[in-house]
Amino acid sequence: MTAPSVSIVVVSRHRPKALQYCLTSLSRLVYPAYEIIAVTDPSGEVAIHDMGLTGKVRVVPFDIANISQARNAGIEAAGGDIVAFIDDDAVAEPLWLHHLAGAFADPEVAAAGGFVRGRNGISFQWKARGVDCTGAAFPIAVEEERSTVLTPPPGQAVKTEGTNMALRREVLLRLGGFDPVYRFYLDETDLNMRLARAGHKTAIVPLAQVHHAYAASDRRRQDRAVRDLFDVGASSMAFLRRHCPEAMWPQRLEALRQEQRARLLAQMRDGLLEPGGVRQALRRLEQGLAEADAPAGPLEPLQGNTGDFLRFDSRATGEHVELAGRIWRKRELCRQAAQLAEQGKTVSVFAFSPTALFHSVRYRKPGFWLQRGGLFGRSERHQNLFQIGLFAARLRAETARVAKIRWICSKSGR
Structure with a gap:
């Protein structure tokens, strides 16, 4: 079956450095047919130019503090069968689209959402959730390695996160996209409710994962302290x-x-x-x-792209390389990882210290993953504080933990 074409919409305003990290990850997705649409202000346009992506990323100029309007501008520019969304302060795992778009093989699925990892790169900010008519979200239990199509009861919806979701373009256009009355907060939740009311089904895809870091904005500082509610x-x-x-x-x-x-x-x-x-x-x-502005009546349908699709030539070859060693070799491992990443390889670096320190994962330019922590420390936060095992066994466990979200074929380096 031919993979559907996907338009990825990323909105960025006054956060050029975050945008560059996001675009670095999007430029290395393992997926055959996608375009990247950056709805951004002048600083974002400069960041795209500095990355050498001018003409490769579709730029939609936009400098208004309204996430819904910005996303709608991206939807109207999209030429793909599916429109996916990620925030500029997030980075995507290499197989993000592979898993997320796969949910649409079911013709009844109109929307899909994945899991979101938090600042430490391991714990989850959000997994599967539902939402009720008050906007309050609640967890939903799903299998964590397969897509699940959910049909909520009346008055509820399946909640997808704005930083990791996708919808059929024709459905988005018909529903009018996002309601501009939501300048920030509950924008995607309102769309979820309208999807449910219209009878559309949503899939939760646990293996479609992004890492979300909460960059500074007009509403919060870099340390997440509240500025404005x-x-x-x-x-x-x-x-x-x-x-x-x-x-x-x-x-x-x-x-x-x-x-x-x-x-x-x-x-x-x-x-x-x-x-x-x-x-x-x-x-x-x-x-x-x-x-608060009162919501108007039903939204008018959006005007869609006439078929122009700016296919992005992914820098990923599909080959994954693991580099591992003791923490004192981290600099050398990162140097090797950067060279391999420039060749288009997906690279995971594992640097273990002889301690029980918790593990963390960071995405590094030019595009590799660095996991650091104690050989005896836990990675998943539900694990025991002290992990017993040898280096080789610990490496096998950590590579297995990320294999289904990061690589298709693999080579190892020590």
């Missing part, structure tokens, strides 16, 4: 007006206030916020709730 309040109220019976609003709004207050107080406790910053953020939350 206005859009959280405005989007929450817009969502309730669109999807939730009014009788349920007070309970949900109280829960929202408590959630955000607890979040802010935790940041104050950790020294990230001053008391005045907490009070200001809570005032902005209330201001957003009070000044």
Whole structure:
């Protein structure tokens, strides 16, 4: 069966360095037919030029602080059968599209979402989740190595994450894409609810994985400290007006206030916020709730691309190389990894110290994965604090942990 063509939309505003890391990962996907669409401001255009990707990445100029409008601009420029989304502060595993697009072999699947790993590159920020009419999300149990098609009960939807999701282009266009009333927060959740209401099915694809780092923005600092909660309040109220019976609003709004207050107080406790910053953020939350725009009627269909598809020539050969050694060889291993990455190989570096330190994974330019940690330390956070085993056995365990998301064929180096 021929793989569907995929348009990847990445929105970036005032984060050129993050965009470069994201595009580095997207330029090394193991997938036969995809294009990259960057909806970005002038700083992003410069970053793309500096990477030598001018003319290879489709650039849609956009410099407005509205994630929904920006994504819609990307959708209208897309020429693929499928439109996939990733944030600029995320990087994709090499087989991300291979797994995510594979879900659409089922003709009943209109949307798909994958798992999202967090800042340490190992723990998950989000797995499978559902959402109810208040916008509250809840976990869903699925098998973690196969795609699962879910049909939620009335009033609920399967939640996909904006940094790791894909939809059939024709469905997106017909539904009007993302609602611009959601400048930030709940934008994809609103789309999930509209998909469910229209009877479309969503697949959760655990092996379609990205790593999400939470870069700084107008709403949060690099250390994730809150700057502004206005859009959280405005989007929450817009969502309730669109999807939730009014009788349920007070309970949900109280829960929202408590959630955000607890979040802010935790940041104050950790020294990230001053008391005045907490009070200001809570005032902005209330201001957003009070000044939220009312959702309009059904969205008008988007105008689609007439068929122009800018196929990206992936730099990945499909060959994977493992490099492993003790931590004191890390610099040498990274040098070798960079050379191999320049040749188009997918490279994983494992550098173990004789300790019980927790493991972490980082994506490094020009495009390789570095896992560091103690030979006796845990990687998955549910493991015992102390892992017993020899170097070779530990390496086998860690390579097996990422094999299904990172490579198809493999060569090893020691």
